[in-house]
Structure formats: structure tokens, C-alpha cells
Amino acid sequence: MGFSMQKAEIKKEIVNKTQDITAVRSVAKYLHHLRTINMIRHTIPVVIASQQHRGAYLAYIEGDHTYEKKVVKLQKEIDFRLSTLQLLNQELTTPVAKLDIEQLLQEWFNVKSWSNGPSLENFNLHSHFIEQQMRLIWSITEKTKLFFHDNETTTYLNSECGTSELSSDALLVRFCLLETPEFIELIAKIRGLATHASVSGLCDAEHASWLGFLLRQLNQKKEQFRVLTRSLQKYMLHDLPALVDLQMQDSQIVQLVQLVDEQILKSNIIRIDSQALFVMATNIIKSQTVVVNQGLDYIQNKMHRLFDDELTLQI
Secondary structure (H helix, E strand, O other): OHHHHHHHHHHHHHHHHHHHHHHHHHHHHHHHHHHHHHHHHHHHHHHHHHHHHHHHHHHHHOOOHHHHHHHHHHHHHHHHHHHHHHHHHHHOOOOOOHHHHHHHHHHHHHHHHOOOOOHHHHHHHHHHHHHHHHHHHHHHHHHHOOOOOOOOEEEEEEOOOEEEEEEHHHHHHHHHHHHHHHHHHHHHHHHHHHHHHHHHOOOOHHHHHHHHHHHHHHHHHHHHHHHHHHHHHHHHOOOOOOHHHHHHOHHHHHHHHHHHHHHHHOOOOOOOOHHHHHHHHHHHHHHHHHHHHHHHHHHHHHHHHHHHHHHHHHO
């Protein structure tokens, strides 16, 4: 009898230890995902502010001093957000490699240290800085495996290899943290170069070549983006209501492309209002950013639910 009781106690202890190990793993995974979401949430505003700084600074160095206050304000914001990102990464037990954050700080130093030179050089410095931020967002997304797996898959248009299939949540992650930021950056680049041209009243061959290339890219990406938006609307409209605004934005994007093409690239005399152009592109970007934030809310809420479900199963 005593031996049987001892065996029962040992078995119970093993079960308890197994539950403890499972709980610890669940908590560790949950916290790691939350750290990742927090880092992404704080990196996205740096991207948006840096894109605005690029456009405003290109206009400012061309001689339009009405952009000076915006440039100063954006520089202070980027300084603050990068410092916050660095401190947050330390407090969250470095979900991002320290070297990656240090590289961002160096890139920003290079942008601020730029002095007299070709405006396209400044444009490229900014663009490289922004690309590093976007690469960081997708890199930590992949490393953390922020992809949910379910039985239902959906087909989407992949620019690299035609059509591909992903689970619905994996598609959402790709849409919000890769496809949409890339789409926003295309519009932001066009905003920067077009604003510069409208201030200077000139668009030389090199600028025109860049702008023409970006407009073609935007037109191509726009079609893929529309397909992705419609795919997500089928099952994510309740969680991402801003998807409706994206569909309504098509006409605004077409208008922006036509405006830049006809009044900058095909016009001998550029008379377009730079401020109006800047605001027009910025409003399109704002709507895109709302979708990204709603997507992050959905991902975070689902993580809460999954974690709670795992704990419930262990009770």
C-alpha cells in the first residue's frame, strides 16, 4: 500500500513539473511576442516621421523656408523616438539586436550631418535610413514567427512568384508589416521628389527618371495591393474597418499619379503648389498607417486569446 501511494505521489509530482515547464514556455513565448509587437509599434512612427522629414527637407534645401518649422519639429521627433526605441529595447531584454539599433542611430546621424551636395544624395541617404527601419520591422517579425497557422488558406498575388497561399492570419501579418509599409514608402518617395520639383520649378533628367520609375512601380504595386485588400476584406473587415478606406483611396492615388505625371514630368513650367501636393500624399499615407495599426491591434489581441487558451488547457 505504501509503495502504491509513493508511486502515485511521484506520478503527481512529474505531472506538476510537466505543467510548470509548459506554463513557463507559454509565458516565455507570449512575452517574446509582446516585446516584438511593442518594438514594431514604436518603429512604425519613426518610419512615418522619417519619410515626412525627407520630403520637407528636400523642399527646404531647395529654398522654401515655409518647411523649416516642419523640418525642425520632425528632427526632434525622430531624435526622441530613436532614443525611446533604444531604451525600450534594453528594458524589453533586447528583442532587437543592439547592433541593429546602433546602425539606425548612425544612419540618422549621417542624414543630419549631410551638407551641401546634390539633392538626390540627400534623398538616397534618407531612403537608406528608412529602408533599414522597414527591414528591421520585417526581420523581427520573421524571427519571432509572427505567423499564425490554421487550416484555412487564401491565395494572394505575390510580385516575386505569381500567386501564393498563406493562412489568413499569416496574410494579414504580411499585408500589415511588409506590403503596406512598402506601398507607403513608394508614395512617400514620390511625395519627396515631387515636392522638391514643385519648389524648384525644375525637374532635371535624373529627377524625372527617378519619378517616372517610381510612378510605374506605384501603378504596378497598386494592382497587387488591390487584390490583397479584397482578399482581406472577405474575413478581416470587422477587425480592420479601415480596409474600406483603402478601397476608396484608389481614385486619390490615381489623381496623385496623374498630377505628378502631367504637371511635373510632362510640363515645361511647373506651377503645382508644393504644400497641396505634400498634404495630398500625406493623407493617403495616413489612411494606410491606420490599417497597419489596426492589424497590430488584431495580432496583439489574438496573442492574448491564444495565451489564455493555452493556460486554460493546462488547468
